Amino acid sequence: MTDPQHARQHGPVRLYGPRFQQDPAALYAEIRNTYGPVAPVLLDGDVPAWFVCGYREVHQVTSDSQLFARDTRRWNMWEQVPADWPLLPYVAHNPSVMFTEGAEHQRRAGAIGDALGAFDQFELAQHSERVADTLIDAFAGRGEADLMAQYALRIPLNVIAQMFGMPESETPELVRDIAESLDTGPGAADAYLRVQKTMSKLLAAKRAMPGPDIPSYLLEHDANLTDDEIVQDLLVVTAAAQQPTANWIGNTIRLMLTDERFALTLAGGRESVGQALNEVLWHDTPTQNFIGRFATRDTQLAGMRIRTGDMLVLGLAAANADPKVRLESPDSVGNHAHMSFGHGEHGCPYPAPEVAEVMARTTVEVLLDRLPDLALAVPPDALEWHPSVWMRGLASLPVRFTPTYAPAGLG
Template sequence: MNAPHDTKSRPGAFRLYGPQFQTSPAELYRQMRAQYGPVAPVLLEGDVPAWLVIGYRELHHVLSHPEVFARSSRRWNAWDLIPENWPLRPMVMRTPTVLFAEGEEHRRRAGAISDALAGADQHEVRQYATQAADRLIDGFCTASKADLRASYAARLPAVVLGRLYGLDQERADVLAEAMTTMVDGGPDAVRAQQFLLKTMGELVAARRRRPGNDVVSRMINHPAALRDEELIPDLVVVLGGGHQPTTEWLGNTLRLMLTDDRFAASLTGARRSVREALTEVLWEDTPTQNYLGRYAARDVELGGQLIRTGDLLLLGLAGANSDPRINSGPDAQGWGNQAYLSFSHGEHRCPYPAQELAEIIVTAGVEVLLDRLPDVELAVGADELRWRPSPWMRGLVALPVVFTPVPPLGGQ
């Protein structure tokens, strides 16, 4: 029998990197289904083997049974293949974060995060998100063009999350840039992670000396009594989990509204269409398309494949959302349906308060932009837009637009 991580035993495995995956992952998911069904063998950067779960029911099953599909990467059977400088190492390395915790430890730490986020006043967050959106638009509205990815979609979540952490806009921007570098999995990913941990450690020390009304202080003072070695990495997790998907949710929604005639009415201020666009993006172009991961606690059959103890399973959120058994496409889907797996499922899913805060930020970002720049349109053809080189996040490299210049509001 071949070893679990013998790449020769998977000659038809799909590579989750390279131009085809970046440009048309939906086509790759269709090919995977045709060849393997709902669970497909894949290769990560460096031809590291894994399984990608793209069936909706199969992924729901994985996420519902942590006793079989466990979270801790200490179970992985392929660590001997992983060099110290592997670009995806920050996504799997055995750090003491809530992401890799299991059982009671996970419930304790996840509870502290959820409570700290729930402590934010949603009315104040909505008001601040609107003001922050206006300030960012003021920075480019007197020109006739802008890159909405760099100048707006990537910055608005960072500014609002920075406020929730008690940071000023400049420091929030720096942390957001480091988080993007880490998640993209390039040569500087490990260094970016180290910078984030160092910076968050300094922030925790400052809040211990002088607490405030912010997420960091609430986590420090939570009854869970988190130690610094738990607090610091968990705060990096919360920041990344908040910034990256929210940025791409906002950018992908703007892209949809600027390229799809069904949403043209939104450009004249139809609020219902904005909400429908947010939901459609989660089904059809979900920001977190794949996620690392789960590790088989024992040999198990899943979707017609034999998964060996210690095998890595990737959560194919985008693939599962597009599973033709439950989603027949935009024209047939009811966009009030929120059964998407974009926020995962089960005990490790994105906390409900985080989902609510992300929706507040994205809704404000879309509505304020369309109010301020009602004739905004793409500066290039839709087919000229390029996607980020990340197997995990689905988002644009740039979103260039043109519009009629308007005066800044100021005074916000």
């Protein structure tokens, strides 16, 4: 158990800046060694929070939604947060399923899970394969590509657009707007409004002519969702699917091109793709940290005094690297008990992780089948990661391969 006096002596750690960007895993280990499984940290602008980096403690916080709630309006620091705070998009309350609690959350999340579960996974794999082939066709003849910009980042939204029953002619515009809305640039707010408008228009079309798609299923669900609720939750689904799945794909390709255990099997069977996908979730999980949970009353966590309204940042990557997990389960890379999809009531609703895995597995397999001599175009240590506290993904993934001009015939 952590000694609070020890924590006060050392003071909070900045969970941002160059030190974090250079080697987040080393910082997580240092925080754990200095403070234990729960540590005082400072977010951008030196806004205080608690960093939960122990596996058991993350499990405890995510399992107790009564004590550690999701509604960000509970936060006790709102008066000290500037209007231009860069993390505001992560904590600003909106009427989506992300910030609901209790029975309301179960109603909304249950409908989303049912809608995703109703979508046939064989058909999803076919959609993913067509998207992958179309993207590969665009650069296969060049012998080189950036697999982040030209492949991984383009896959999830194109697949999701098909699951939403979007007309193919409207998909490119939606993909551009969603990508811009998820960025932190000056056009993000306007792009978000355009996406909302597009989703509202899509919902009206599905109400008039339902189809075998997620919006139609949500309209018919017995949760009796309003149109506004469906639009908000469709936006959550797209955001949750895009960057995490894209980074999962990119991180997996990187692992398979840099680790001899996987490189040796590229020309063989495809069991190694599944192993690589799972190993990435343990060691380079796309969602590193998550804001968050908010204490509903004064309590203690790992010896630290948590006050009502305090923010807890879930250190998912740090929890996966907790030495206690390694000691208790040394073969943890071979199991699925990681925290990469969260846990508890507000974890990714079933079957969202399975949907993401179908997308990731299928598109990595298609890439390796189409370009069997794929290799990095730069030394592995020259690859750069995005400087994000929240996501773990490559800025680019340059590769080379033997040019091929034969179309896949499946796009």
